[in-house]
Amino acid sequence: MANLKLLLWNMEWMNDLFDQNGNFRADTHKPQHAPSTTVRTRRNHLSGVINELAPDIVVVVEGPNQEKELNLFFEDDVEGTWVVRLQPTSGSSQCIGCAVRTDRGLLHAEEPIRFFDTRQLPVFQPFELPNQNDGIIEKYQFERFPLYAEIVTAQGEAFRILGLHLKSKGIFDAYEWSKWWAMADANRKKLLAQTRQIRVQFLDKYLGDVATQRIPLIVCGDINDGPGMDASEKRLLGSAIEQLMGNVWRPFLCLGNALFDALPPKDQDALRFDSIYTTTFKDPIFNNVQHREWIDHVLYSMNRAEWVKNARVITTMTDGQKIGTKYKFASDHLPVVAEVELD
Template sequence: MRLATYNIEWFTNLFDDNNRLLRDGEWSARHNVTRAEQADALGVVFHALDADAILIIEAPDSNGKRQTVPALEDFAESFGLRARRAVMGFMNETQQEIALLYDPDHMQARHAPMAGTGTVPRFDGTFEIDLDIDATRDQVRFSKPPLELDIETATGVSFSLIGAHLKSKAPHGARNKAHAMKLAIANRRKQLAQAIWLRARVDQHLAQARPLMLMGDLNDGPGLDEFEGLFGRSSVEIILDGEAGALFDPHARRALTSRLGAAPTSARFWIKPEKRYLQAMLDYIMVTPDLQQRGASWRIWHPLDDPACWANTTLRDALVTASDHFPVSIDLDI
């Protein structure tokens, strides 16, 4: 069975207010890419993935007019995907929902938020933590509450899945360099608080001995920026390791053990002032040991780094056109 995580840049702009896919010549939110070009490129990518379930980060918006689930199911029908059923959790106000498209013939998935216990609230609640060591507890909320699912495969294997999109560290709205630094540090504190909250939930699952998969865009990684020296650890490191045991993701472990060497990447962004691309490892699939032992095999569908993607020119071009992130998948015997 194959599961994947995929951050699709401004996927919501490809749908109208009736949750129907727009495949026309109007511009998408991606630079110099029409809605038809982006939609068709996504169709190519999803068919190549041929996944039993795809966690979609930045899924179509849910609000008073639009709905994520019908939009995703219309997308699946438009391209004849077998992953044709959609499920989501708590709505957010960012136009970037978190949802799962899955094949109902091979699995069932239901929203199953863990009830708040003690100091670990539900993901649509408020987490209290002292962010700046001033003896005052700060209140932290998720702008994009993680998606918690109970999964059962057609073969009877059950596990929990958490889909997450952590807050970006980018200092959006900065007035000058000093303000940018202040915002960046504040954003980093909030992001680390979200990671601590996520790790506390992981510990709860491990305490129950329930298999767990945590996937999504963590907007962070070991050695990714200068703030790691200030705060000690990245969000990825916090989520991977805790008192109740460790999760495993080979790309994260590789980055942790070889910070000066070549590292895998899952996203590619154009840096306009520098006239170059920045590549980063932002998208992860972390699993508990019981899932890792089921023949787990990971893959980053990077059009320039994965030989099979590079050799398939149609897929290679589609991956570049579809989004600024590339899918990450895991194959398991479940």
């Protein structure tokens, strides 16, 4: 039996750590998106979190744009021996990667990770969908190609990971009110289009095809959406994360949510999610009110019983210190861990 620890983490603009040649910038260099700290401090804080959590698999969101850069980080800064793959996206400085630890003997010695380049898969190419209001065909695309990989254990058991970083809903500048709403609706339409494309054209087919339906699948990443519907989503009659999880009319194709599973029964019964948050930010429009949002998710296929479990958001490190205190400059997102158990 393989029992693996999965870490999902939006590591916030890792590309800032590297120069154009793919080497680390000088230790004293101030990262573009975190000018109040240094490259060395960010490296220490990012690697410090990973080393303390000691995962076997890391899904990296907002990774750098070259695989050799992500490999350099794990090679130089993270304990253990790792095999690293990164899904490039032309023109993007934020890419999705996966690193698997190979020195513990838990993963296949020769090929622990098999990589599928999603740039070559038709489902992730630009696509068209009809507008639900007027039927006009609209064009969409993925700003960042998803990561798609198969992980193989030392016993030869395999499961797959689809790593996502979907369209952001955030608007962090002040606009005339009607323009703000138009932008909010447009962002959510793009996000809903992306989750619909993944659900209908990838997940439904993966879970319904005899060639893949028995291979366990984890769908995880920064979905940029949480449970329920905000004011704009109510206007559009759609929730991105719930669309991704599946249609209640086809329950055998639905995905479980590992963080929901970890809620106390009373919170599950009441659909009370406010104890879960993976990022915080100040609202620039409404007096910098602090928001806590659950937008990073670990979803899993239900073709095996209880194979992804004990998920939690890391807010406190092993020594009792808050992650935001001990590793202040690591990331604006909290790490999510879960156990993967394959017979």
